[in-house]
Amino acid sequence: MIDGGAWVARNNDYILPELWGYTIIRDIDSRIPTMIFGTEGEVFSATGLNKEKIWLHYNWLPVWDNPSGKKQCLFPYVFLREALETCSTIRDIANLLENIERNGGMSLFVIDGKSNEFCIFECTCSNHKKREPQDAYLCATNHYCAFRTPDGFQNGTRNSLDRLQRIERLLKDKTFNELPEDLIQILKDPKIEQSSKEAGTVYSNIACPGKELVWHAYGGSPAASRGTWHQLNWPWP
Numbered sequence: 001m002i003d004g005g006a007w008v009a010r011n012n013d014y015i016l017p018e019l020w021g022y023t024i025i026r027d028i029d030s031r032i033p034t035m036i037f038g039t040e041g042e043v044f045s046a047t048g049l050n051k052e053k054i055w056l057h058y059n060w061l062p063v064w065d066n067p068s069g070k071k072q073c074l075f076p077y078v079f080l081r082e083a084l085e086t087c088s089t090i091r092d093i094a095n096l097l098e099n100i101e102r103n104g105g106m107s108l109f110v111i112d113g114k115s116n117e118f119c120i121f122e123c124t125c126s127n128h129k130k131r132e133p134q135d136a137y138l139c140a141t142n143h144y145c146a147f148r149t150p151d152g153f154q155n156g157t158r159n160s161l162d163r164l165q166r167i168e169r170l171l172k173d174k175t176f177n178e179l180p181e182d183l184i185q186i187l188k189d190p191k192i193e194q195s196s197k198e199a200g201t202v203y204s205n206i207a208c209p210g211k212e213l214v215w216h217a218y219g220g221s222p223a224a225s226r227g228t229w230h231q232l233n234w235p236w237p
Contacts, residue, residue, distance in 0.1 A: 001136045002176045002208075006116040008109060009183040010057050010205045012037075012046060013194045017202040017221040027237035031085040035234065037203060037216060044077040047205060051236045052088040053113030055209040056080050059142055061105030064153050067125045068101060076106040076123075090117055097121060097128045107140040113209030122146045139167045166191040180206040180215050180229075188225035195222045203227070 001007075012020070019039045027033040032052055036045035047057040058076055067073040074082065079102055087093045090112050097108075108121040108128075120131040120140050129146040131138060141164045143156025170189065176182045183206050187193060194200045201222035206215040213231070220226030 001116065001118075001133075002179065004116065005208050005210050006111045006113065006118045007179070007183065007206070007208045008055055008057070008111055008118075009180075009187050010047060010109070010207075011187050011193060011201045011222075011224055012057075012203050012205075013199055014202045015199050017200060017218070017223060017227075020202040020223070021218040023216060023232060023234075025234060025237070028085065032088070033237045034081070034084040035214075035232075036081070036084070037205065044075070044081050046077055046080060047203075048080060048084045049207065049209060049214065050084045050087075053111075053209045053212070054084065054087055054089075054093075055111040055113065055207055056083055056093075056108065057205070058106035058108045059140055061107055061122065061124075061142060061144060062154065062156065063105035063124045064150050065124045065126050067103055071099060071101045071126075073101045073103055073125075076102050076104050076108075080108075090119060093121070094128075094130065097123060101126050107142075109140070111207075111209050113211075116210050137171045139164055139171065141167075163192050179208075180213075184215075184217075184224065184229065188222075190225075193222045193224050 022040050024042050025035045032050045034050045036048035038045040049055050102125050106123045111118045122129045131146045142160040149155045170186050187204050204217040204224040215229050215231050217223045217227040217229045219228045
């Protein structure tokens with residue numbers, strides 16, 4: 001929360017950074033118009049916003065369970081698209097998580113820009129827990145914080161733990177004087193941004209859904225520090 005508005009800063013880590021420079025806006029009959037980020041012609045995504053000022057993105061999580069087989073089951077990136085096209089509130093998203101299982105784990109970041117409420121849903125294939133903010137911010141990388149994981153289960157990696165600790169140190173008592181630059185500096189921190197031979201930060205976003213402000217960085221690897229930041233201006237259908 002910054003000056004009464006909920007802001008989000010997001011790095012998406014994957015491969016082939018040169019492919020991730022696209023923003024796709026869709027308006028489907030009887031559904032909420034959406035904006036997603038990804039590759040050319042992308043149908044599904046891990047990051048998006050809808051006309052109801054709902055922001056969603058997810059980080060991959062390891063899982064120990066499987067879908068129950070009793071409910072509809074979607075890939076996390078397909079679930080995100082369905083949520084953007086059908087949900088207007090955090091409650092709507094929670095209900096969708098109850099009714100649709102996933103075939104993988106995710107930390108689902110949610111902002112409702114109409115009310116500036118925000119949370120993170122930690123999701124296994126068949127269950128989820130809601131993380132409420134205890135401070136002015138809420139962070140996650142690629143491990144569980146709310147779930148008690150089974151004995152012997154590897155809950156993320158040392159890299160994931162270190163990145164989360166670094167983000168929380170940078171945010172603790174942080175004063176924001178210039179946006180989005182102050183948040184960009186956090187995303188491009190070398191202990192947060194990812195760059196390796198296997199994978200790295202392929203795109204980054206800053207957004208304040210309540211004010212309909214969105215920035216997208218891509219084109220360099222890693223994207224937050226070496227890509228080009230673009231502010232998006234768009235008319236909703």
